[in-house]
Amino acid sequence: MIHRYRKSHEKIAMGLLAYMPQERNVKQLKKTMALYNERPNWQLFFWKADNYYVGIIGIHVEDDEFFTVQHISVLPSFRGEGIGHEMIVSVGRVMGNRQAKPSKETKNFMTKCSA
Numbered sequence: 001m002i003h004r005y006r007k008s009h010e011k012i013a014m015g016l017l018a019y020m021p022q023e024r025n026v027k028q029l030k031k032t033m034a035l036y037n038e039r040p041n042w043q044l045f046f047w048k049a050d051n052y053y054v055g056i057i058g059i060h061v062e063d064d065e066f067f068t069v070q071h072i073s074v075l076p077s078f079r080g081e082g083i084g085h086e087m088i089v090s091v092g093r094v095m096g097n098r099q100a101k102p103s104k105e106t107k108n109f110m111t112k113c114s115a
């Protein structure tokens with residue numbers, strides 16, 4: 001189930017985002033967190049399973065028509081269970097009529113999901 005990020009869960013969010021190759025550098029990761037903390041059009045959502053936060057998806061709302069999936073990651077021990085795909089579907093529901101677009105970093109997985 002998808003849950004909107006709150007700043008009180010920042011450390012958990014950073015731990016999950018760090019699985020994305022471009023966020024392995026801590027300075028970069030902190031810059032990314034600042035975007036999600038400070039800009040209303042940058043939005044983060046957790047996936048909760050077995051009472052743990054096991055996945056995260058981060059989007060940039062471009063305009064009334066599009067949003068870009070900037071980040072997506074799942075704890076290694078929960079991968080291959082469909083959580084990544086479910087997060088894309090669920091965030092699409094939250095976004096209503098807006099269409100999802102991939103970023104350079106999420107393209108491979110999003111292409112796989114739409115295949």
Ligand SMILES: CC(C)(COP(=O)(O)OP(=O)(O)OC[C@H]1O[C@@H](n2cnc3c(N)ncnc32)[C@H](O)[C@@H]1OP(=O)(O)O)[C@@H](O)C(=O)NCCC(=O)NCCS
Pocket residue numbers: 019020021072073074075078079080081082083084085086105106107108109110112
């Ligand atoms: C990408 C990620 C979020 C997928 O999460 P998940 O919950 O395992 O995804 P699902 O269970 O819905 O889908 C698994 C399928 O996606 C495939 N997949 C995983 N990562 C992929 C990638 N980077 N590109 C294309 N396909 C990928 C798996 O091989 C699997 O394929 P199969 O169903 O044919 O066996 C997860 O692997 C992850 O956290 N990766 C590290 C972070 C990352 O690199 N994110 C950006 C990916 S572009």
